Each structure stands twice: as C-alpha cells, then as structure tokens.
Amino acid sequence: MSLAALQVPVERNEASTALVVDILTQKFGERCSRSQAVREQHGHTTTWLPNQAPDAVIFAESTEEVADVVRICAEHKVPVIPFGTGSSLEGHVNAPGGGISIDLSRMNRILAVNAEDLDCRIEAGVTRKQLNSYLRDTGLFFPIDPGADASLGGMAATRASGTNAVRYGTMKDAVLGLTVVTASGEVIKTGGRARKSSAGYDLTRLMVGSEGTLGIITELTVRLHGQPEAISGGVCPFPSIEAACQAVIATIQCGIPVARIELLDEQQVKACNIYSKLTLKETPTLFLEFHGSEASVKEQSELFGAIAEEYGGGPFDWATRAEERTNLWTARHDAYWASFTLRPGAKGVATDVCVPISRLAECVTETKQDIESKGLLATVVGHVGDGNFHVLVLVDEDNDEEVGKAEAFVERLNWRAIEMEGTCTGEHGVGQGKMKYLRKEHGGGVDMMAAIKRALDPDNILNPGKIVPMS
Structure with missing residues (x-):
C-alpha cells in the first residue's frame, strides 16, 4: 500500500540521532530498546499509513525521566514521539524523521482519588479500563470510552471521545489539569482541581488535542461521575x-x-x-x-x-x-476487529467525520451510496448522538486499483463532511492522515496553529510531521 504522499517529510540528522541513542542506551540500559520489532511496533499500530519506525524506544517510568530524555533530544535536535498504547488510527506515533519514541505505559499509577470533589490524578499510562476497575468500589466512574483500552494520556493528546460522549462529553470536557514536559524539557502544570478558572490562557485546552506536538502529557487530573442508579x-x-x-x-x-x-x-x-x-x-x-x-x-x-x-x-x-x-x-467496542471477519486477510482503511446532527442522515446516506457505487466493502459505525461516524474500508493492499478507490473514497467523505459544516475528524485526530483536510476546514486558522507550534517548539522536535507542516 503506497500512501507516502499523505506523509510530510521531516529532515533527519543521522549523526545526532546515533549520538542520542548511544547516550540514552548508557543512561537507561535495557529500558532503551533498539530492537527492530519493538521499534516497528512503536511506529505502526492500527494505522493504514506506511510504517515509519523510531531509532530507539525508551520505556519511561516518571515525569523526571521523560523530561531528561526530552532535554537530551532537544540539545541535539532529535525528534521525540510520545507513545501510549498505540491504538490511534491516523499515524500519530509514526516517526517520519526517526528519533526517540517515549513509551509511557509503565507510568500507570493512580496518584489520588478525591471522591468528594469527583476528580482524580493519574499518570499518563493509566488506561480507561484500569481506572474504572480501580474506581468500582467508590461509586464513581470515568465515562470517556474509545473502542480501544487506550491510555488516558493518549486520549487527552488526541482529544478522544467514545460511546458516552453524547451525555458526558469528550476528553476536552473531562480534563481539569495536566503535567506537561515542554520541547525544552521543562515540566509545567496547567489547570488544577477547580471546576472553573479565568486565570490567563487556557493551556490545558491547548494541550488537549495537540497530539504530542506541543508537549508530552505525563500526568492528568480528570473529572469523574457518579455511577447511575x-x-x-x-x-x-x-x-x-x-x-x-x-x-x-x-x-x-x-x-x-x-x-x-x-x-x-x-x-x-x-x-x-x-x-x-x-x-x-x-x-x-x-x-x-x-x-x-x-x-x-x-x-x-x-x-x-x-x-x-x-x-x-x-x-x-x-x-x-x-x-x-x-x-x-x-x-460494539470490538467492532473494528469484527469487521475483518467479512474479508480475512484484508487491510482496513479507517476514517471518521462529524457533521451537525441535522445533516447526519444526509451524510451517512450519501456515504453508503458512495461505497456501494464504487464496489467497495466497508462497515459504518458511529457515535451518532453527536453526529460522528466511522467508516472502515476493507481492501486488498496488493491491489493498486482497489487501494486507489479506497483513498479516493476517504477523500470524498472528508470533503463531504466539511462542506456540510462538519469536521474531517470527530475523534480520530489529525496525525498524518488528516493533515491534507485542515486548510479546507480551518483556512487561515492553520497558520495560527503553525505559529503556536513554532513558538513552543522552535526546533520542531515534538512529534514532527503531524497536524501542521512546518516547512
């Protein structure tokens, strides 16, 4: 499957990267992996985009370690790519310029539960199922539930959603505060435990949905809800x-x-x-x-x-x-994997869009007609209470004509949603796969996003090649 045209090239410095890998190997020992299999797994998961593996993977165990890795990479201008569970669908964890993947899965401690205030503080590697299992006896639960058992740090980074969003909102509504490692390796706190604040820029919302391009989330304070009667x-x-x-x-x-x-x-x-x-x-x-x-x-x-x-x-x-x-x-949560039973051995080309609820029937109906008219095999599933739906096209990746049809369909679907005053992604995020649609959706707003990126990450080391091109 050749989809390289969708990916933005990132300049690579072989000498600096090799030096950083050596420094990190000496510092972290066996927690710095150069294994080909581990590197490829951290560069490519459920995405349909080509694999772009990092040069090494660090298994971090604290915010201080993440900051240490970023400071070393910043000194040598080597890319850093945060990794949660790898369940994203738009190439978020690919490493187009190589560099270091920081795996946060070992940072999975639940630090504090404040039942009276309906909130808790956790490390970024805590998964949604782990958190709800821990909360079971408190009478509380965390409602955001994407299909995968994703990490809360990754869910915040991609502004995730799920089946409960129509009532409980998305990650932007659930996050009260964050601990973030910046591009220079500085550790900052955004937000807090107060339910509202007028104190300055809303840095929490800036980081939620930034996909690791503005900072690496290492801790979160999130809202909880009472379990319904x-x-x-x-x-x-x-x-x-x-x-x-x-x-x-x-x-x-x-x-x-x-x-x-x-x-x-x-x-x-x-x-x-x-x-x-x-x-x-x-x-x-x-x-x-x-x-x-x-x-x-x-x-x-x-x-x-x-x-x-x-x-x-x-x-x-x-x-x-x-x-x-x-x-x-x-x-319902296994729907993605279930789809492959319809065509064993096929590759899944996944995409999502979101439209105003009044345009939902029109958009889904036109999409189904598009699928059928082009002779494609695809499944449609959606969190339709807020106008969001997903399509998974099943293709033979060795059949160029079929792959081309799938690519063209995905493009038409995204344009269709934007023209209906919707968005090219309700919850997948931008990553690499949706970058080409942002200008159509946001116009000059993309330039503002790029300006923020340059201001916070002038050397473009944080998850480069995602959301907005910097060249």
Whole structure:
C-alpha cells in the first residue's frame, strides 16, 4: 500500500540521532530498546499509513525521566514521539524523521482519588479500563470510552471521545489539569482541581488535542461521575440507514437524555454477529443506553421506542441486566476487529467525520451510496448522538486499483463532511492522515496553529510531521 504522499517529510540528522541513542542506551540500559520489532511496533499500530519506525524506544517510568530524555533530544535536535498504547488510527506515533519514541505505559499509577470533589490524578499510562476497575468500589466512574483500552494520556493528546460522549462529553470536557514536559524539557502544570478558572490562557485546552506536538502529557487530573442508579439499554433494528438516522435526530431534538446511541450498518451487524456471537437481524441497527433512576430510564426507553416506531424501527428490545448490556457494548467496542471477519486477510482503511446532527442522515446516506457505487466493502459505525461516524474500508493492499478507490473514497467523505459544516475528524485526530483536510476546514486558522507550534517548539522536535507542516 503506497500512501507516502499523505506523509510530510521531516529532515533527519543521522549523526545526532546515533549520538542520542548511544547516550540514552548508557543512561537507561535495557529500558532503551533498539530492537527492530519493538521499534516497528512503536511506529505502526492500527494505522493504514506506511510504517515509519523510531531509532530507539525508551520505556519511561516518571515525569523526571521523560523530561531528561526530552532535554537530551532537544540539545541535539532529535525528534521525540510520545507513545501510549498505540491504538490511534491516523499515524500519530509514526516517526517520519526517526528519533526517540517515549513509551509511557509503565507510568500507570493512580496518584489520588478525591471522591468528594469527583476528580482524580493519574499518570499518563493509566488506561480507561484500569481506572474504572480501580474506581468500582467508590461509586464513581470515568465515562470517556474509545473502542480501544487506550491510555488516558493518549486520549487527552488526541482529544478522544467514545460511546458516552453524547451525555458526558469528550476528553476536552473531562480534563481539569495536566503535567506537561515542554520541547525544552521543562515540566509545567496547567489547570488544577477547580471546576472553573479565568486565570490567563487556557493551556490545558491547548494541550488537549495537540497530539504530542506541543508537549508530552505525563500526568492528568480528570473529572469523574457518579455511577447511575439504574441503566437500561438495548438494540433497535431499522429498515434503512436514513430511517435510523432520522430516529437519532428526533431523539436528540426531543431532549431525551440518552447516554449512548450508536449506529451499526447492516455490514457491521453481520460482522458483530460473526465475531461476538450475536444473533441480531442484519439490518441497520441502533445500540442505546439510558442512565438515571429506575423510573427515568424506563420512561426514556419507552419514549425512544415510540420515536423508533414512527420511523419504521423496532421492536426495541431493552434490558436492565448488567451481563446483557456488557455483551452488547463489548461487541460494539470490538467492532473494528469484527469487521475483518467479512474479508480475512484484508487491510482496513479507517476514517471518521462529524457533521451537525441535522445533516447526519444526509451524510451517512450519501456515504453508503458512495461505497456501494464504487464496489467497495466497508462497515459504518458511529457515535451518532453527536453526529460522528466511522467508516472502515476493507481492501486488498496488493491491489493498486482497489487501494486507489479506497483513498479516493476517504477523500470524498472528508470533503463531504466539511462542506456540510462538519469536521474531517470527530475523534480520530489529525496525525498524518488528516493533515491534507485542515486548510479546507480551518483556512487561515492553520497558520495560527503553525505559529503556536513554532513558538513552543522552535526546533520542531515534538512529534514532527503531524497536524501542521512546518516547512
């Protein structure tokens, strides 16, 4: 698969890089890996872009160690690429100019839980499942849930979202404060534990979504929520994608406080049936969940059932048993991997967009027509309560014509979303794969982003070749 045109070249200094690798090897010993397999794993994970491996991987264990590595790299102008769990989809952890990957997975301590204030402080390598497991007996939970068991540092860096976003928001809403290592190796604190502040620039929001290009997040203070008294959820089939989307729009516009509302097209339902051993009707389907009191979740479920019926959907099968809901949402979170059962051995070309909720039905319907008219095999799944959906095109990477069709489709989808006053990415982030769409979406705002990058990272060592080109 040749997609090099999507990647921005970054100048490389072989002598300086070799010197830095030697210095770090002496300093960190076996925690500085030069193994080809380890390097490739840290340069390429679930992305469909070509692998660009770093020259070495450091397994850091503290903020001080991260700062030390960055100071050494800054002195010699060698790139530094932060790595959480490697679950991003747009080439965020590739190393186009080589350099050092800093793996933060060993920084996985939960430092403090302030139950009375509904917040906690954690290291960047803590994963969402780890945090919620720790919180289980406190009556609290952390709601942001991208499909993968991602690290909280990586989720903040990519401004991640998930199935709960329609009710609980995204990472930009969840993060109160950060500890960040800057391009010079200085350690700074942004934000705090106060729920609001008017004290100067909002550096926390600047770092959230910066994808490691402005600083490396090593600690976070995040908001928590009380576990709801009651939860109900279920599935509702529809005769068409348009009918399902119209039901979503009506549900949101009626003000029903749905916690999760997910769309799976007929191909994705088929894949989930195979992979997760479900027995759903293979037609466009909504997965839903409601949080609240026993009475309120019952009322919400009944109201949605009535809306679904208006659009030809149903029956809406809903249940309150935890094991049934767990099976349902595990299948939803495994949707990416399930898709490959439809074409074993295929490569997945993943993309996402987000549009105003009123344009959702139009955008998804046109996208499905585009897929079918070009003879592509793809699954559609989305957090449609906020207008966000994903497409995974399954291609034979050795078939140039097929790869070309997939590339052209992804481009049309992103242009379509932007023209509908939406965005080229609701939660994947920009990385390398979405850079070409930013100028269309933000215009001169891209120049402002580049100015901020130059001011905070004048030597362009922090995750270069991502978000905005510096040449």
